[in-house]
Amino acid sequence: xxxxxxxxxxxxxxDLANHLAGELAxxxxxxxxxxxxxxxxxxxxxxxxxxxxxxxxxSRVDILVGDERRVPAxxxxxxERMIRARLLTSRAAAANYxxxxxxxxxxxxxxxxxxxxxxxxxxxADMHTASLFPGSPDxxxxxxxxxxxxxxxxxxxxxxxxxxxxxxxxxxxMSAHVLIAGQDKRDAFERATQSTKxxxxxxxxxxxxxxxWAP
Numbered sequence: 001x002x003x004x005x006x007x008x009x010x011x012x013x014x015d016l017a018n019h020l021a022g023e024l025a026x027x028x029x030x031x032x033x034x035x036x037x038x039x040x041x042x043x044x045x046x047x048x049x050x051x052x053x054x055x056x057x058x059s060r061v062d063i064l065v066g067d068e069r070r071v072p073a074x075x076x077x078x079x080e081r082m083i084r085a086r087l088l089t090s091r092a093a094a095a096n097y098x099x100x101x102x103x104x105x106x107x108x109x110x111x112x113x114x115x116x117x118x119x120x121x122x123x124x125a126d127m128h129t130a131s132l133f134p135g136s137p138d139x140x141x142x143x144x145x146x147x148x149x150x151x152x153x154x155x156x157x158x159x160x161x162x163x164x165x166x167x168x169x170x171x172x173x174m175s176a177h178v179l180i181a182g183q184d185k186r187d188a189f190e191r192a193t194q195s196t197k198x199x200x201x202x203x204x205x206x207x208x209x210x211x212x213w214a215p
Contacts (some may be wrong), residue, residue: 020052040079119173127200131164
């Protein structure tokens with residue numbers, strides 16, 4: 001694990017965007033396609049704003065979201081909606097978006113996009129990542145070594161149920177980045193390094209990740 005501290009969030013977002021563009025380009029030098037898994041929420045928006053203009057072969061990049069709420073794609077709480085608005089634009093509009101949204105209870109097959117080439121996740125103050133929540137009745141199954149690629153899980157906030165990539169899939173990513181900001185997330189990160197995966201699901205990716213933090 002590598003921890004990178006930035007003096008401000010603007011610099012962090014620009015630097016991470018440059019890192020991601022470089023890693024995607026490097027992957028495309030040796031592979032026909034690159035799979036790029038990104039987080040939802042508001043924090044990564046500025047990264048996407050910068051990354052979408054990167055001069056790489058976006059038509060060979062498959063973009064997936066790490067987790068999704070079970071709401072329509074155009075719903076205000078949909079991660080896909082934010083990604084389409086802020087990442088799948090400019091040059092990155094040529095990328096292939098791979099939906100993890102289930103049809104009924106039937107989950108899509110994403111095995112063709114694994115292992116993940118480049119992964120970006122966030123982390124909550126409760127040390128969750130994607131939709132792997134501490135205390136969730138679904139967590140043990142989602143962290144199991146034989147877990148499926150995707151799982152339907154309940155949200156800890158009592159809101160919409162979700163679909164998430166499982167711990168095994170996140171852990172097997174070729175390159176991983178954790179994006180966090182603010183003192184509360186720094187404190188949560190410090191707790192996570194001393195916790196189990198069940199207590200702090202973000203531990204699933206920390207061992208081989210670069211953690212990016214700004215105040």
